[in-house]
Amino acid sequence: MAEKFHGYAAFNKEGILKPYSYTPKPLDDEDIEVEITHCGICGTDLHTIRSPRGLTTYPIIVGHEIVGKVSKKGSKVNNFNIGDRVGIGYQVYSCGKCDECTAGYNQLCPKRVFTINDKWKDAEGVQYQAHGGYADKIRAHSNSVFHIPKEISSAEACPLLCAGLTTFVPLKRHKVGPGKKVGILGIGGLGHLAIQWAAKMGAEVIAISQSDKKRDEANKFGATNFLNASDPNDVEKFTRSLDIIFSTSNGSNTDWNKYIGLIKNHGTLFLLGVPDVPIPIPAFAFLRFIKVEGSLTGGSQDMRDMLEFAVKHNVRPLIQTTPMKDVNEGIKMMHNGKAKYRVVLEN
Amino acid sequence: MAEEFHGYAAFDKEGILKPYSYTPKPLGDEDIEVEISHCGICGSDLHTIRSGWFPTIYPAIVGHEIVGKVLKKGSKVTDFNIGDRVGIGCQVYSCGKCDECNVGYNQLCSKMVFTYNDVWKDAEGVPTQYQAHGGYADKIRAHSDSVFHIPKEISSAEACPLLCAGLTTFLPLKHHKVGPGNKVGIVGIGGLGHLAIQWAAKMGAEVTAISQSDKKRDEAIKLGATHFMNASDPNDVKKFTHSLDIILTTSGDSNTDWTKYMNLIKNRGTLVLIGLPDAPIPIPAFAFMRFIKVEGTLTGGSQDMKDMLEFAVKHNIRPLIQKVPMKDVNEGVKMVLNGKARYRIVLEN
Ligand SMILES: NC(=O)c1ccc[n+]([C@@H]2O[C@H](COP(=O)([O-])OP(=O)(O)OC[C@H]3O[C@@H](n4cnc5c(N)ncnc54)[C@H](OP(=O)(O)O)[C@@H]3O)[C@@H](O)[C@H]2O)c1
Ligand SMILES: [Zn+2]
Ligand SMILES: [Zn+2]
Ligand SMILES: [Zn+2]
Ligand SMILES: [Zn+2]
Numbered sequence: 108m109a110e111k112f113h114g115y116a117a118f119n120k121e122g123i124l125k126p127y128s129y130t131p132k133p134l135d136d137e138d139i140e141v142e143i144t145h146c147g148i149c150g151t152d153l154h155t156i157r158s159p160r161g162l163t164t165y166p167i168i169v170g171h172e173i174v175g176k177v178s179k180k181g182s183k184v185n186n187f188n189i190g191d192r193v194g195i196g197y198q199v200y201s202c203g204k205c206d207e208c209t210a211g212y213n214q215l216c217p218k219r220v221f222t223i224n225d226k227w228k229d230a231e232g233v234q235y236q237a238h239g240g241y242a243d244k245i246r247a248h249s250n251s252v253f254h255i256p257k258e259i260s261s262a263e264a265c266p267l268l269c270a271g272l273t274t275f276v277p278l279k280r281h282k283v284g285p286g287k288k289v290g291i292l293g294i295g296g297l298g299h300l301a302i303q304w305a306a307k308m309g310a311e312v313i314a315i316s317q318s319d320k321k322r323d324e325a326n327k328f329g330a331t332n333f334l335n336a337s338d339p340n341d342v343e344k345f346t347r348s349l350d351i352i353f354s355t356s357n358g359s360n361t362d363w364n365k366y367i368g369l370i371k372n373h374g375t376l377f378l379l380g381v382p383d384v385p386i387p388i389p390a391f392a393f394l395r396f397i398k399v400e401g402s403l404t405g406g407s408q409d410m411r412d413m414l415e416f417a418v419k420h421n422v423r424p425l426i427q428t429t430p431m432k433d434v435n436e437g438i439k440m441m442h443n444g445k446a447k448y449r450v451v452l453e454n
Numbered sequence: 455m456a457e458e459f460h461g462y463a464a465f466d467k468e469g470i471l472k473p474y475s476y477t478p479k480p481l482g483d484e485d486i487e488v489e490i491s492h493c494g495i496c497g498s499d500l501h502t503i504r505s506g507w508f509p510t511i512y513p514a515i516v517g518h519e520i521v522g523k524v525l526k527k528g529s530k531v532t533d534f535n536i537g538d539r540v541g542i543g544c545q546v547y548s549c550g551k552c553d554e555c556n557v558g559y560n561q562l563c564s565k566m567v568f569t570y571n572d573v574w575k576d577a578e579g580v581p582t583q584y585q586a587h588g589g590y591a592d593k594i595r596a597h598s599d600s601v602f603h604i605p606k607e608i609s610s611a612e613a614c615p616l617l618c619a620g621l622t623t624f625l626p627l628k629h630h631k632v633g634p635g636n637k638v639g640i641v642g643i644g645g646l647g648h649l650a651i652q653w654a655a656k657m658g659a660e661v662t663a664i665s666q667s668d669k670k671r672d673e674a675i676k677l678g679a680t681h682f683m684n685a686s687d688p689n690d691v692k693k694f695t696h697s698l699d700i701i702l703t704t705s706g707d708s709n710t711d712w713t714k715y716m717n718l719i720k721n722r723g724t725l726v727l728i729g730l731p732d733a734p735i736p737i738p739a740f741a742f743m744r745f746i747k748v749e750g751t752l753t754g755g756s757q758d759m760k761d762m763l764e765f766a767v768k769h770n771i772r773p774l775i776q777k778v779p780m781k782d783v784n785e786g787v788k789m790v791l792n793g794k795a796r797y798r799i800v801l802e803n
Contacts (some may be wrong), residue, residue, distance in 0.1 A: 148709070191758070205720065212745070214722070214724075215721050215744065215745070278553055291731070367515070372554065372559070373559075378742050380738075382739045383739075384736075385736035385738045385739070386736065386737045386739070387733075387734035387735065387736050387737075388505065388733075388734055388735050388736075388737055389734045390727075390730035390731065390732075390734070390735065391507075392750070393727050393730065393735075393748075393749065393750020393751070393752075394730070394750060395562065395751040395752075396559075396749070396750065396751065396752070396776050397745070397749075397750070398747055398748065398749040399742075399748040399749070400742065400746075400747045400748070401738065401739070401741070401742020401743065402742065402743075402745060402747070403742075403743040403744075403745070
């Protein structure tokens with residue numbers, strides 16, 4: 108009988124997760140099988156379950172902030188041992204050889220396989236659905252599996268694997284550091300890590316939130332200033348003062364004019380949240396030489412750099428853990444904005 | 455009686471231009487008065503006439519591709535003589551001292567005055583009663599920092615489009631160090647686009663001219679394009695998918711299919727928006743997931759203007775123009791509106 112992995116899947120847009128078993132891809136020479144101990148709940152998971160653009164294949168097991176132990180490995184895997192504590196992020200395969208992989212952009216590899224809502228193809232073209240971490244096990248190519256440093260607990264490692272990586276990479280590429288004024292828009296799973304990275308990189312960090320509620324916590328994360336975007340005086344005070352804003356907003360109901368107004372001439376609006384709707388950028392922003400950019404997670408080397416930085420500067424997410432079987436509760440907390448700041452499922 | 459300048463102004467969004475006279479700002483110590491011989495018609499003039507971007511201060515005389523002769527000058531102006539042939543672009547004043555001016559971005563100077571649809575400010579930066587009016591007129595006054603010598607190799611009529619369309623397209627190409635090995639796409643073969651093709655080709659890049667039909671194919675190749683892409687032909691669009699390093703879009707049309715053009719750009723490439731539609735530009739998320747950067751540009755600084763004119767002389771770059779008498783300005787505007795201009799209309803006094 109074919110081997111099965113067991114998890115919690117969404118069967119439609121309603122997004123009530125129910126137990127589901129599936130046949131995993133065969134374990135290839137360079138693959139690793141991980142017995143999952145923890146998995147974070149990321150905004151992208153909720154987005155994929157809801158499938159606003161109809162791109163999700165149901166049933167689907169989501170989850171891409173996965174930590175666990177190596178339970179099996181292919182014959183050619185020599186940098187991991189059975190029992191090693193490892194993590195998997197948004198990607199389970201990249202070829203490692205193409206132009207993008209060579210340039211460190213494994214996430215743009217034309218042969219990439221995402222951890223969720225994607226398909227594995229074997230040499231004969233047989234397809235296996237890629238399922239994520241709200242489950243007991245997962246298989247991935249060893250290029251997309253990472254050692255978790257002993258200093259970081261398994262539960263705390265989870266959010267680093269997507270939220271952490273996604274925020275760390277563009278900050279690093281934009282050489283955020285002393286002398287730079289950096290705005291972080293949205294203090295949530297991504298934002299609370301972005302504030303920490305930017306502060307530890309030496310920048311002056313302005314945390315931008317929709318209310319005053321998270322003011323104290325933002326300062327604890329290392330923000331130098333706090334901007335309550337609902338307070339016109341605050342907005343006025345910071346007009347044209349920031350070099351770059353990293354936005355974690357998902358785009359809906361976002362007053363882009365307001366935030367662009369905070370950016371200096373020649374500055375950058377960097378979109379970390381993947382919006383469902385195209386972002387309407389007003390022409391005047393471009394007349395001030397403001398650039399708009401975005402990104403998608405990070406490459407394999409970026410992941411190692413990020414984990415190293417987290418250890419060195421003691422950057423950790425704030426998390427709440429929930430048993431895996433209560434996954435629907437965990438999702439509800441995220442939906443209601445109750446998560447402070449990341450929910451991690453525990454097997 | 456106060457001195458008056460005479461031109462053709464728009465009085466409302468309808469945009470029929472009619473004769474209009476106004477009292478110019480007093481000639482300051484560092485100012486120059488120019489007797490206008492020629493003025494180009496730029497897409498931005500049309501946006502302004504119909505209040506496309508912002509409410510326009512009517513009546514408004516537009517026009518910011520101005521060439522003429524120095525008629526008067528302030529006592530402190532030393533680098534220009536009466537009778538010199540000069541040009542004025544999109545701005546008539548920058549302070550020359552602020553952070554932006556110091557880094558060559560006079561067009562972002564906090565005290566800047568645009569050539570039209572703006573108001574002159576006094577030394578403290580307080581708006582005066584003098585409105586800034588453009589080049590569809592007989593005369594204009596500007597600060598000497600915003601006035602440029604026209605090289606003798608370039609005719610007055612041909613110089614006009616260089617002052618806005620030329621400068622605007624030259625700057626981002628220069629800024630991105632476009633050259634051999636770069637694949638550059640130019641969307642829209644109009645006033646700006648036909649110059650962008652020439653700059654990029656002379657800089658050594660592989661240029662793909664991108665147009666809405668096949669009509670401009672031969673001309674685009676003559677201008678220096680290596681490839682021509684008909685954006686209405688799905689096969690062509692497919693052929694160029696993910697193939698370009700950088701695209702400059704010169705379309706100012708709100709119906710522009712931005713997604714289509716973003717698809718032509720390689721991962722990590724750049725989209726430079728030059729034409730600015732009245733409506734916000736909807737940028738699809740997938741573009742960012744491929745690490746495409748979106749940016750814009752605004753004309754150029756004083757040094758950029760000098761560099762551009764020098765490059766035009768050295769590489770023999772000239773706009774293709776059609777001349778129309780100043781009094782027929784409404785005809786000229788109509789030709790641009792209907793996409794009939796090949797590729798720039800220049801008004802002649
Ligand atoms: N950023 C700045 O500083 C600056 C400075 C000057 C001007 N501008 C702006 O630049 C724009 C172009 O000015 P222009 O004088 O070059 O105008 P133009 O001569 O009318 O050229 C624009 C060209 O865009 C193409 N086009 C029209 N509709 C389109 C659509 N829906 N999709 C794609 N392409 C389309 C057409 O070329 P094809 O026939 O080849 O398709 C047209 O010839 C205007 O919006 C103007 O305000 C900006
Ligand atoms: Zn995620
Ligand atoms: Zn690859
Ligand atoms: Zn113009
Ligand atoms: Zn200045």
